[in-house]
Ligand code: HEC
């Protein structure tokens with residue numbers, strides 16, 4: 542009984558060692574893509590002028606589809622009561638304004654500056670109570686290794702383990718997570734945009750959310766980072782994660798083999814011996830290629 546437990550422990554230990562992303566960040570500092578809307582939110586004056594700017598931008602760019610009071614229309618859904626976090630996500634990711642209603646919104650450069658985006662989001666948020674305000678991501682004490690586990694469990698099934706994104710059923714795609722900001726990650730997790738589920742604090746706690754943000758913004762590849770080129774630091778830990786997976790899976794295979802071996806030995810006592818000794822030479826000598834070569 543001690544042997545299988547030992548193998549399990551060994552596999553777990555190996556997996557833990559390889560799973561843990563490196564604690565040293567490859568770039569040493571957050572990239573510009575970490576632009577935090579929350580930072581802008583805190584500095585943009587929350588006054589009548591900012592609200593008026595948001596209203597003007599909304600009237601000019603959004604009301605044709607969403608209605609003058611954001612009440613929705615035949616073309617687009619009601620935005621009242623959604624909260625500024627949802628609006629901030631949809632506008633900062635370039636999903637809105639939508640060029641073709643009916644097509645899944647795709648990430649593109651935002652039409653608006655960060656402060657214009659926040660102004661629009663705040664204006665829509667002010668129209669009706671409800672929803673989430675633009676969050677402030679706090680990475681103090683976050684643990685990217687934990688973040689990797691949370692990501693592997695909750696996000697990788699759709700966005701893939703490398704964050705490259707993937708096609709889901711029904712012509713829907715989970716977008717790549719390259720270059721997303723911490724604020725966008727928190728907004729996506731808590732509001733569940735489009736076909737993505739919303740994660741409550743029961744599924745992804747506040748601390749786990751910070752861990753995931755830390756992991757995604759610092760360890761997932763940023764091909765479109767302003768520095769240009771691939772940041773290998775983003776690839777490394779993921780590759781290590783795979784090594785960890787293989788070590789873990791390898792451990793399970795070992796256990797399976799060990800159990801299988803025991804069963805086989807038990808079974809062999811019944812008399813069903815191993816295959817015929819000459820069997821191994823068979824297929825090679827009978828292969829058509831050989832015959833052609835000899836002919
Ligand atoms: C061409 C029409 C069109 C324009 C212009 C447009 N939208 Fe949209 N919007 C849509 C449609 C259609 C959807 C639903 C898309 C979906 O669910 O895939 C949508 C969805 C949204 C959502 C998500 C709603 C939800 O229930 O989750 C938000 C937020 C939003 N739009 C904000 C805006 C803002 C802010 C603007 C202006 C900057 C804007 N939209 C401009 C058509 C438009």
Ligand code: HEC
Nearest residue numbers: 634648695696699714715716721725726729734735736737
């Ligand atoms: C069931 C599949 C699914 C799961 C699970 C899922 N997502 Fe998503 N995610 C999506 C889809 C689909 C979208 C695009 C929204 C849309 O247009 O429908 C998205 C969008 C996003 C975005 C916005 C990307 C952008 O371009 O702005 C972020 C950030 C994000 N997801 C992060 C996460 C994180 C972090 C997790 C795990 C906690 C997660 N997602 C789990 C399907 C999923």
